[in-house]
Amino acid sequence: MAMDKKENFNQFYEKFLNLAKNYGHYDSSQREVILRVLYHSNAHLSADEIACRARKYIRISLPTVYNTLNFLENLGLIHTLVLPPFKTKTYKLKLDYHDQLVCIKCGTAMPFCDKKLREKESEILQNYNFTAINRTIILYGVCFSCQKKQR
Amino acid sequence: MAMDKKENFNQFYEKFLNLAKNYGHYDSSQREVILRVLYHSNAHLSADEIACRARKYIRISLPTVYNTLNFLENLGLIHTLVLPPFKTKTYKLKLDYHDQLVCIKCGTAMPFCDKKLREKESEILQNYNFTAINRTIILYGVCFSCQKKQR
């Protein structure tokens, strides 16, 4: 499922349905809204945040959010992350295959691409007999605007 | 607190006491054993694993393990990590800066160190005005034994 960030949600959703129906997926308004919320967020979101945003449009329970997130995760469409203070999982759609710089304060993800970093990664994975799957390199730090706030 | 891996535990523990007493630390056999366990593990350990290993030497409760880990974390002596399946925090002394290769199937974490990868990371963080905090590079893939199982 090649997803280009520039396409709009409807195009994305159609692709999703095509992929998901092979895995016994039945359409529901809850799942559509969850995908819509994820699609329009640049940051990683917790299940609770996703539920809150979805509730602007529909009634939805937390177990349903988790159910859908786990379904998406199994399809390989979700990137999961646990940031300090390490209490909650956060989720983000894998819309593209860029590497990311993630701010552990605000969750902002900044995509970047560095060829030499990629080469280094390949080399290391190979050295340890690891197969690369769905390769995404994520570097963590504190972004400039959060650095300013701290002072 | 510069900790060189080659020094033995007693030297390390003496340094720790020196640092910790400034933070109201009272010595206890439980804390000493926890530090001993952490000192002798290359991998990140969960609180439960730490408790199990410590219980070979003393009686110790889980809240005490957490209490000590949080104390060490506040002192900046601990590196914390949450790996797939994202259920438990794992802890490791910051004796050195281990990067990790994580198998997304079985969760095995294999520490590695690659100087050039580190340099690349620094460069990229700087380029985007990110401050590096708790620096650990984590690469994900499928380890050799899980590759074999899949076939």
Place this chain on the structure above:
DNA sequence: CTATGTGCAAAGGCTTTGCAAACGG
């Protein structure tokens, strides 16, 4: 009609808290 999704309530699992007793300095 059958398989899947939903919501509720309850259970699970990891981590923290409150408190009395034990201990260190």
Place this chain on the structure above:
DNA sequence: CCGTTTGCAAAGCCTTTGCACATAG
């Protein structure tokens, strides 16, 4: 002695599960 640490039990939080009902195909 006073402040800190310990263990126990209980509480908190996030996430999952069981089940009856609703809905999609």
